[in-house]
Amino acid sequence: MMLDWLHSHKELTAVAMGTAFGMVARIAMLRSDYRQYPAYPHGKIIHLALGLIAGALGAVAVPALFNKDYTAITFLSLAAQQFREVRNMERNTLTAVDDLELVPRGAAYIEGIAVVFEGRNYLAIVTALLTSLFAQWIHWWAGLAAGVLSLVFSHLFMRGKKISHIASVEAAPIKLDGPNLYVGDIYMMNVGLDENREIIREQGMGFILTPRSDDARVTIANLGQRQAILHDVSTRLGVYRDDGDPGLLPIAKLGLRTGQLGLLVLPREKDADKAYEAVSGVPLLEAAVRKPTKANRKSLEEAESNG
Amino acid sequence: MARIVGIVTTRREEVGGGAPILYAEDREQLQKVAHLLEKILDCAAHTINEDLFIIVERK
Numbered sequence: 001m002m003l004d005w006l007h008s009h010k011e012l013t014a015v016a017m018g019t020a021f022g023m024v025a026r027i028a029m030l031r032s033d034y035r036q037y038p039a040y041p042h043g044k045i046i047h048l049a050l051g052l053i054a055g056a057l058g059a060v061a062v063p064a065l066f067n068k069d070y071t072a073i074t075f076l077s078l079a080a081q082q083f084r085e086v087r088n089m090e091r092n093t094l095t096a097v098d099d100l101e102l103v104p105r106g107a108a109y110i111e112g113i114a115v116v117f118e119g120r121n122y123l124a125i126v127t128a129l130l131t132s133l134f135a136q137w138i139h140w141w142a143g144l145a146a147g148v149l150s151l152v153f154s155h156l157f158m159r160g161k162k163i164s165h166i167a168s169v170e171a172a173p174i175k176l177d178g179p180n181l182y183v184g185d186i187y188m189m190n191v192g193l194d195e196n197r198e199i200i201r202e203q204g205m206g207f208i209l210t211p212r213s214d215d216a217r218v219t220i221a222n223l224g225q226r227q228a229i230l231h232d233v234s235t236r237l238g239v240y241r242d243d244g245d246p247g248l249l250p251i252a253k254l255g256l257r258t259g260q261l262g263l264l265v266l267p268r269e270k271d272a273d274k275a276y277e278a279v280s281g282v283p284l285l286e287a288a289v290r291k292p293t294k295a296n297r298k299s300l301e302e303a304e305s306n307g
Numbered sequence: 308m309a310r311i312v313g314i315v316t317t318r319r320e321e322v323g324g325g326a327p328i329l330y331a332e333d334r335e336q337l338q339k340v341a342h343l344l345e346k347i348l349d350c351a352a353h354t355i356n357e358d359l360f361i362i363v364e365r366k
Contacts, residue, residue: 179354192352192360193342246351246365 006140011063014135014143018062021147022055022128023048025154029120047117050086054079054121058128062136079125087118102241103234103250108224108287115286116158123154163209163229164280166216167261171272172206174264184208186255186262196247203240203270207263207279214293217259222288226252229263229282236278238268312350313362315340321359334358 006013030047057079064072091114098104105113127150135143163169172184176197181188183206191197211217219225230250241248250265267275314328317337322328329344331337334357341352341360350364 190353192354193345194338195342244346244349246349247345 010136011066013140014063014132015056015059017135017140017143017147018059018128018132019052019055021131021151022058022124023052024147025127025151026051026054026120026124028151028155029123029158046089050082050121051124053082054124055128058125059132061129062132066136076125079121083118083121086121087114090114090117101231102239102243103231104227105231106224106227108222108285109228109231111287112228112283112285120158123157127151127154161284162280163220163282163284166213166284167209167211167220169276169279170208170210171276172208172262174200174204174206176201181264183253183262183264184255184260186253186260188251188253188262188264191247193247196245199240199248200264200266203266205265205267205270205272205275207265207275209261209263209279211259211261215289215291218290218292219284219288220261221254221259222285222290225285225288226261228285228288229279230265232282233263233265233267233275233278237265237271237275240266240268308366310364311361312348312364313344315344315352315360315362317358326361 026048030044030051057075061072061076064075091110094105094110094113095107098106098110127147130150131143131147133143134146175182176191179190179192179197181191181197181200186208191200209220211220230252234250239250241250248266250263252264253262254260255262263279265275311326314322314324314326315331315337316322316328317331317333319330329340331340337358337360341362344350344362345352348362348364350362352360352362354360
């Protein structure tokens, strides 16, 4: 009975299923974790509403095209416009709030987050489009299968890489030689006050990141990526500082000779395992990933083939 | 670029120039003055040597 109804109302089924799957895709990708964003209910509502709109737009396009209503495709461009707005909104909000963070996210991290928010909406729209397409074209069960597959695919696609993929993280001892502060062998900074030295000796934790490849070397040298690491670690473990304590800033410095990155963090909660997890789990920023070795290899091959 | 906004020293004869210079009687007082300046100016105190501190502003 129910199935007969679904067969006889093909378009309605396609649109409803597409919208639902688009919305589900957006919900699945809307996670509040240690980044605490978007954790507040209103931020979530905005993204859920946009996810619904994305799903509906993607789903409606298919029956319209089946009815030879080709102008329906312009709806999709309208959606793209909307989602670029989302990116702007995220960027503006996070930039405005960034000044008030004890350890700021940094522009590169904010840009990364904004891009991800835009991208998630496109994935929601594609999920809706595919679900609706298969439901309309074959049957409702084909739409269901296409929807589930796209959900799995978008889940895999959105799982970015982490620091642990490109660098090995090791805890390193903090050394104070007079005012000079070292993490392992990497010189970090000059700490003037005895009081600050004492706090760093007690609360500080040192890490050394060794890049696994030449590409990774460039990535961890990126200032935006370093700031993202410091921000994430400070968010997850707390930070032992207040405004007006420039001497107690978590800091990341490059060992120029080795390409290793030295990290000094001042966590509230001094737990080596958690800190290790936090550093390893920092997402790689799109803005920081470079692949110079590939380009160099190609230009070398070209040079050889040209004689 | 960083800017030196203050100098604290126990040796009057070793410093001079454009930044405000504060004198301290001994190294203990030197630490105290540098500490105060760090908090008041929201700038970092750095040690050049045991008897000479600079207060540095970073933008």
